[in-house]
Amino acid sequence: xxxxxxxxxxxxxxxxxxxxxxxxxxxxxxxxxxxxxxxxxxxxxxxxxxxxxxxxxxxxxxxxxxxxxxxxxxxxxxxxxxxxxxxxxxxxxxxxxxxxxxxxxxxxxxxxxxxxxxxxxxxxxxxxxxxxxxxxxxxxxxxxxxxxxxxxxxxxxxxxxxxxxxxxxxxxxxxxxxxxxxxxxxxxxxxxxxxxxxxxxxxxxxxxxxxxxxxxxxxxxxxxxxxxxxxxxxxxxxxxxxxxxxxxxxxxxxxxxxxxxxxxxxxxxxxxxxxxxxxxxxxxxxxxxxxx
Numbered sequence: 480x481x482x483x484x485x486x487x488x489x490x491x492x493x494x495x496x497x498x499x500x501x502x503x504x505x506x507x508x509x510x511x512x513x514x515x516x517x518x519x520x521x522x523x524x525x526x527x528x529x530x531x532x533x534x535x536x537x538x539x540x541x542x543x544x545x546x547x548x549x550x551x552x553x554x555x556x557x558x559x560x561x562x563x564x565x566x567x568x569x570x571x572x573x574x575x576x577x578x579x580x581x582x583x584x585x586x587x588x589x590x591x592x593x594x595x596x597x598x599x600x601x602x603x604x605x606x607x608x609x610x611x612x613x614x615x616x617x618x619x620x621x622x623x624x625x626x627x628x629x630x631x632x633x634x635x636x637x638x639x640x641x642x643x644x645x646x647x648x649x650x651x652x653x654x655x656x657x658x659x660x661x662x663x664x665x666x667x668x669x670x671x672x673x674x675x676x677x678x679x680x681x682x683x684x685x686x687x688x689x690x691x692x693x694x695x696x697x698x699x700x701x702x703x704x705x706x707x708x709x710x711x712x713x714x715x716x717x718x719x720x721x722x723x724x725x726x727x728x729x730x731x732x733x734x735x736x737x738x739x740x741x742x743x744x745x746x747x748x749x750x751x752x753x754x755x756x757x758x759x760x761x762x763x764x765x766x767x768x769x770x771x
Contacts, residue, residue: 483509484684486537486677489518489527493646494712494722495563495669496540501707503698507691513684521624524549525594531556531674538673538685542567542598544605544664546672547742548751549596550761557678557763560671560689561737564729567668569602570644571660572651574632579639582660583610589618591628591637602641604749606662614750632656645714645722666742670735673763682768686732689765693730736762 490496498504499517508515518536520526524545530536532555540562550556573579579588592600600619607617620637622628628640629650641662650656673685705719714722731737739758746752 481512483512483514484681485514485516486681486684486688487518487535488515488538488688489520489530489536490540491521491523491646492519492712493643494708494714494719495643495726497704497708497711498692498695498699498728499540500711501695501699501704504691504695507694508688511687511691513687513691515688521626523593523597523599523624525597526624528554528556528596528672531672534674534676536674537677537681538671538688540669540671542601543666543668543670543739544601544742544746544751545596545598546670547739547756547758547761548601548746550672551743551746551752551756552596555675556672557675558670558735558739558761559673559678559685559763559765560730560732560735561667562671562728562730563669564667564727564738565725566664566666568644568725569606569641569662569664570647570651570658571606571662572628572632572640572642572647572656572658573638575654575657576633577638577657579659582606582662584659585639586610586612587616587618588638589620589636591622591631591640592619593624593627594621599641601746601749601751602662602664603639604751605664605745606641608745608749609662629655645718648718649713665745667729667738671730675763678763678765678768682765686765686769689730689732696728696730732765735764
């Protein structure tokens with residue numbers, strides 16, 4: 480029996496990625512002749528894009544807006560599938576002692592971001608565009624990751640921080656941070672991207688990974704998935720139940736560019752892209768690749 484094709488995947492250590500670690504997913508990969516080695520990337524979208532370009536990572540589930548922006552700017556990655564169809568809810572956070580009581584109180588202040596081009600930066604710009612703030616009023620402090628934001632906010636190095644609200648809920652519940660608002664993406668929240676070199680060399684292996692993820696999602700409609708998620712990501716069971724009720728997954732590798740037009744439009748308005756791009760230029764259809 481030949482050795483499995485090994486692929487390196489990575490993502491933020493968060494509940495959206497639980498399916499990559501389920502036993503039924505791993506069994507499916509083994510049966511299909513692939514093995515997936517996972518690495519956590521606390522730095523978020525920017526860190527994963529950098530790793531993909533550096534040859535340290537082969538594929539990753541990332542924020543839709545981050546994937547589109549990176550690929551449109553010339554990063555050697557392409558979207559190979561949709562992943563989470565429902566929008567992402569970003570909490571807008573401040574340190575407990577900060578005077579801001581609403582999002583508008585943060586106009587003209589400094590936002591912590593994980594790194595340049597990250598989802599935390601992109602969503603701050605989208606939030607500003609939605610609220611009619613001049614983009615030049617935005618100021619940023621690069622903090623690396625969630626832990627960096629925890630250090631920066633109480634020291635006054637940044638005023639606000641946007642991050643997925645369930646991932647930060649324990650900080651709000653403990654009183655370390657206050658959530659003063661929520662910003663919802665006007666597009667599906669996550670896609671799966673791969674390095675262009677892997678799309679060229681291993682399109683069939685990538686497709687097997689996606690098909691196993693899709694099959695595993697269909698198998699985890701059972702209640703035991705909530706216990707798995709709560710334990711792995713240190714979330715309260717009631718929070719997991721609430722999150723799952725609001726979340727829809729859809730893996731579509733036939734038309735991965737579907738639903739990307741609104742993302743492109745908002746990124747242009749927010750100043751994150753200089754001009755509109757054709758969604759087809761930032762995606763790759765694996766099935767078409769196999770027919771070449």
